[in-house]
Amino acid sequence: MINGHLHDNFDTGSSSEKYKVRQHPKKKGKTRMRVYMALLAVLMVSACSNPDIPGKKYMVDGSEMHLYCTGTRNELPTVIIEAGLGGPTGFYRRIQDGLSPHLRVCSYDRAGIGWSDTRDTPRDAAHMVSELHRLLAVANEPGPYILTGHSLAGLIMRVYVGQYPDEVVGVAFLDPSHPDQFSRIPDMDDFLEKGKTLYKYAEYAATFGLTHIYNPITAGDWWDYVPEEVQPQLTYLFNRSATYVICRKELKEFMASATEAKAAGNLGGRPTVVVTAGTFPDIENSAMESEYRKITSELHKEIAALSTKGQQVGIAKADHMSLIVNPEYANRVVDLILEVTHEAKADMDMKN
Secondary structure, eight states: TTTOSSSSTOOOSSOOOHHHHHOOOHHHHHHHHHHHHHHHHHHHHHOOOOOOOOOOEEEEEEEEEEEESOOOOOOOOOEEEEOOOOOOOGGGGHHHHHHHTOOEEEEOOOTTTSSSSSSSOOOHHHHHHHHHHHHHHHHHOOOOOEEEEEHHHHHHHHHHOOOGGEEEEEEEEESSSOOOOOSHHHHHHHHHHHHHHHHHHHHHHTTTTGGGGGOTTTTTTGGGGGGTTTHHHHHHHHSSSHHHHHHHHHHHTTHHHHHHHHHHHOOOTOOEEEEEOOOOOOOOHHHHHHHHHHHHHHHHHHHHHHTTTEEEEEEEETTHHHHHHHHHHHEEEEEEEEHHHHHHHHHHHHHO
């Protein structure tokens, strides 16, 4: 989500004269009524289409948080999946389903995302890490953990390791955010402000039911790879205005989260993998795409270097979203996470 899939799909301009249609005075009232009834029908469908919630909700410091755990706890560390900006648990179903035959794996919705209640606290990494830590304690899902995260989660996981180093034995970064990405990637200096504006327009569109007619998120090419059983859940969530409110809040706190991630220090000797997507379909200029790929690879190498046991792995044909939903790429990601998990288990055995 941090890459922004809304940019080319929401028109923020004003209507021009060519869109005005001359109407007979007697027909104006009927036309307005038809529009009102159509919007009302859309909103009624929205209100009645709340799908079943997978997993459980736990009360954490006065509000409910959603946690979805699968697989049997065994001698291997538990994998915790941290989502990208505004991303609900359903985005990572293929990865969770691939891991669960081997070990215990949990995904969750941060406050305001998916099935979790909103909170008044800032949406920076430090607050989100504290909430996750409390959630895992309340749900009785003990460590040690392998933290696995996508996009914005690259910052959040580094903060978690810094705050709770004894709980984390390995880390898997999936096309992660880097604290300096906006200053080092060309033409990205105004991305944060543009992103907040676009999420605001998306919020308005969802409020008036327009995302039921066309939603740029569910219209993306990668959407076809999302498991069919998850699509109704995600469609429901991305037709809610609250989803875009929290996206804007998390984006607003990106620089605060970046500062916190830098301050968290390195990853020590924890087994670590950084998976880099190799394509950028939103960039039409081939020269710009090549430069973006080069800089992104450099940033990800720096993240891998935070651990003495870090490695970077590229998946050439994957993009930021297909990496987690395309079965071919998701299966490769699962294998890499399992490699980190088994290496971490071997390290634990040596210490014991």
